[in-house]
Amino acid sequence: MTSGRDKHALAARAWRGLFDFFVSTRAQRDKALERLDLTPNDARALASLNAHEGKTMRTLAEQWGTDASNVTWVVDRLEKRGLAKRQPVEGDRRAKWVVLTPRGVKTKSDLERALHQPPPELLALEAEDLVTLARVFEKVAGDRHGA
Amino acid sequence: MTSGRDKHALAARAWRGLFDFFVSTRAQRDKALERLDLTPNDARALASLNAHEGKTMRTLAEQWGTDASNVTWVVDRLEKRGLAKRQPVEGDRRAKWVVLTPRGVKTKSDLERALHQPPPELLALEAEDLVTLARVFEKVAGDRHGA
């Protein structure tokens, strides 16, 4: 039987390690952004959009927990580079859809391929541990989306 | 027996989940920085320094994979807020040590306490899985430091 106290200590160790590991891989992510000539905010925008559906400026601002003006600047940049465009919202002339262009879809895909490349440290782990990690993180990601 | 191909697929799933999870917890980290009135670069600087030993500007720049001027601006900010100070390097009048002040040490500790608080999703996991996570990430963090 594991006490709540023990469990918290375990979770703290796990999180601390995960945190340090993720931070230690930052340079790789920065390089990927640089190669694609994307700012961190550009990357976040691409991650929030996809080929099939747009989002309004307002929705993006809410999702990022940021001000609406932030979204305007980012979309301006993407639009200048031909990665996204604004489109009118049927029935509300204040609002605007942000949609990816084909080129934006391509860039998003390139970015994801780069970012989702597992770091060598993970490849060095035992398969058994990787199974646990995959199961656990696919679960917590799901939990959070549901929340 | 697990083929290299299978293992890479497993690692990719694990990394993808870990990545999404970490990204999903960004808002909490941003709030922690805001409460302590620290920019992301301030936080990185505090993470790189400690109460017992300073580092030179040059070392910090190398460690962050960034330009030296970046370090100057960050240390300027920390110095203005009384969190760090520059000190001469014995024997090389070009170089400077950056050391935390007592207040800087305190702020670093406050920041770490906030950042290392495990997200609720982790606390909801089975103790057995947490043991695996703690072991695995403590190992990969160690590997990377050695690299």
Next chain:
DNA sequence: TAAGATTGATAAATCAATCTTA
């Protein structure tokens, strides 16, 4: 009057040029 977004002003992060000492 409020919702949705843009514009203008400030702060933060990066890049190039400069200054000082080795």
Next chain:
DNA sequence: TAAGATTGATTTATCAATCTTA
């Protein structure tokens, strides 16, 4: 001449004020 760091200029990101439509 190069190493170590700072200063100045540009780009990003954030904050406050404004504009347009509901």
